[in-house]
Amino acid sequence: MLNLLNATERQEIVDYCQDRYAVDPVLWEDLVLKKSSEAVWAFPVELNKFLLAHALEEAETSGLRILSGKSFPYKITDSFLALFRSAISKGIIELKGDQVGGLLFDKSIELEGEHPSIEGYVILKYRGYFLGVGLKRGSKIESQIPKKLTNQLSSKLEFRDK
Amino acid sequence: MKSMTWPLFDERYRDLIPDYVQFLESLEGDLPVGIRVNELKADSQVVKELAEINDKKLVKPFKELSFFQAQGDGERKFWGGRLEHHLGLYYLQALSSLFPVLALGARPGESILDLCSAPGGKSAFVAQEMKQQGPLICNEPDLNRRRVLKANLERMGVQNAATFAGTGEQLAFKEASFDKVLLDGPCSSEGTLRLINQRMKKKKKGNFLTYNADFRKQMRATQWELLKKACFLLKPGGTLVYSTCTYDPNENEAQVNRLLEHNESMKIAAIELPCAIHDRLTSGVVAYQGENYHPSLKNTYRVYPHRIDSIGFYFAKLTKRD
Numbered sequence: 001m002l003n004l005l006n007a008t009e010r011q012e013i014v015d016y017c018q019d020r021y022a023v024d025p026v027l028w029e030d031l032v033l034k035k036s037s038e039a040v041w042a043f044p045v046e047l048n049k050f051l052l053a054h055a056l057e058e059a060e061t062s063g064l065r066i067l068s069g070k071s072f073p074y075k076i077t078d079s080f081l082a083l084f085r086s087a088i089s090k091g092i093i094e095l096k097g098d099q100v101g102g103l104l105f106d107k108s109i110e111l112e113g114e115h116p117s118i119e120g121y122v123i124l125k126y127r128g129y130f131l132g133v134g135l136k137r138g139s140k141i142e143s144q145i146p147k148k149l150t151n152q153l154s155s156k157l158e159f160r161d162k
Numbered sequence: 163m164k165s166m167t168w169p170l171f172d173e174r175y176r177d178l179i180p181d182y183v184q185f186l187e188s189l190e191g192d193l194p195v196g197i198r199v200n201e202l203k204a205d206s207q208v209v210k211e212l213a214e215i216n217d218k219k220l221v222k223p224f225k226e227l228s229f230f231q232a233q234g235d236g237e238r239k240f241w242g243g244r245l246e247h248h249l250g251l252y253y254l255q256a257l258s259s260l261f262p263v264l265a266l267g268a269r270p271g272e273s274i275l276d277l278c279s280a281p282g283g284k285s286a287f288v289a290q291e292m293k294q295q296g297p298l299i300c301n302e303p304d305l306n307r308r309r310v311l312k313a314n315l316e317r318m319g320v321q322n323a324a325t326f327a328g329t330g331e332q333l334a335f336k337e338a339s340f341d342k343v344l345l346d347g348p349c350s351s352e353g354t355l356r357l358i359n360q361r362m363k364k365k366k367k368g369n370f371l372t373y374n375a376d377f378r379k380q381m382r383a384t385q386w387e388l389l390k391k392a393c394f395l396l397k398p399g400g401t402l403v404y405s406t407c408t409y410d411p412n413e414n415e416a417q418v419n420r421l422l423e424h425n426e427s428m429k430i431a432a433i434e435l436p437c438a439i440h441d442r443l444t445s446g447v448v449a450y451q452g453e454n455y456h457p458s459l460k461n462t463y464r465v466y467p468h469r470i471d472s473i474g475f476y477f478a479k480l481t482k483r484d
Contacts, residue, residue, distance in 0.1 A: 044294075044297075044321060044322050046271075046295065046296055046297055046322070047297040047298075047322055047323075047324060050273060050297035051297070051324060054334075054335050054336055054339060059324040059325065059326055060308070060312075060324075060325045060326060060327045061312055061324065061325045062323070062324030062325070063324075064321055078316070078319075079316065079319075079321075081319075082202070082203065082250075082319030082321065083319075083321055085203065085319070100245075104245075127208075127211070129203065129204060129208065129246075129249065129251060130203075130249075131245075131249065149248050149249075152248050153243070153245060153248060154243055157243070157244075157245060159245070160215055
């Protein structure tokens with residue numbers, strides 16, 4: 001069951017994502033936000049209107065599960081990354097090739113040397129594109145990348161830096 | 163290597179398909195892997211860099227399209243196994259399958275229905291062409307195929323799509339709901355024989371091709387119901403693209419011809435593609451097995467693998483009169 005977020009709940013999410021990932025509040029204007037017991041969903045306004053206009057509620061899926069969790073701090077999802085791809089400029093950890101292999105197959109890595117002080121859910125980037133989400137605690141990053149992805153990959157894959 | 167024989171094709175298509183011997187030869191050649199860059203998430207550089215790092219040779223058939231082909235043993239496994247593929251930065255699909263989407267000419271803000279959507283490669287391409295602005299409705303009745311569809315749409319980062327689970331004929335939208343409808347219908351899939359043949363050769367199995375009249379009849383019935391539904395759902399002035407991956411005119415031109423006779427509001431529209439391909443496409447047939455079709459059917463297109471290095475396809479573009 002999805003419930004429309006009230007204005008306060010919505011604003012908290014917009015502010016959280018601006019503060020943490022630098023997502024411009026303007027980008028939320030074309031989205032209807034709803035909440036289930038364990039996630040926040042975003043629906044493009046046009047799609048939402050179209051389905052309502054046709055009185056169709058039997059869509060099997062529509063909308064994007066952008067945040068998971070029952071409350072703050074929410075975990076951002078791959079759909080969040082796809083939705084705000086070009087707008088995200090904060091909360092990012094750039095990985096090197098050997099770190100990618102470590103995260104995908106060993107599930108965690110230790111950052112060496114200087115690293116961003118940000119804690120909690122961070123966005124993992126490799127060679128310029130989003131790899132997924134990690135949970136950073138101090139110098140350790142635990143992979144939050146779905147198992148269905150890593151299961152599909154061969155552990156023999158090499159990840160090189162450009 | 164001894165050539166395979168295709169008695170079923172000889173009987174039905176020898177006089178239909180131009181340069182028929184070359185056509186048969188092409189069925190025995192390996193099918194290149196098609197790599198469409200998903201511009202919702204990446205640009206061509208991702209694929210180019212992967213190829214460079216791994217000493218892979220790529221062909222870019224058209225400068226206008228972010229699409230590459232790789233030929234050779236192991237290429238499908240290589241490109242399908244990359245992290246970048248699983249992250250949805252590119253999608254593996256045949257070159258021919260891009261043409262119906264390009265013919266549709268999806269634009270931002272339009273309402274678009276993909277009536278037979280799974281596995282989702284064309285839907286994701288439509289979403290890209292729409293710049294994800296406007297509703298995209300993706301329908302697929304089969305549960306397993308729908309799972310694949312949803313996974314692919316998610317992987318490709320498609321944001322403006324809703325998926326529906328009914329049969330296309332039962333889809334409960336009101337009349338004239340959509341600006342554009344893509345109907346890549348179920349078919350006898352003769353155009354994919356090249357790929358299947360490649361797999362069969364690897365398994366050292368022979369030519370499996372048979373003609374199941376009951377199956378074909380059922381296919382044609384389904385295609386017809388879907389075509390009628392597509393017209394019903396299309397707005398006046400809207401565009402319908404009908405496509406299949408088969409050579410059989412009974413599933414292609416004959417169906418479109420029947421639609422023109424049945425529904426006077428529909429007419430064939432000229433197809434303009436944003437890449438230099440027209441001279442390698444073959445016009446639709448206007449007569450087959452003693453039956454004559456409307457002359458405008460010559461403005462529909464057939465894709466043959468000896469002319470375009472991909473799978474066989476047919477596509478027609480129609481508009482609904484205002």
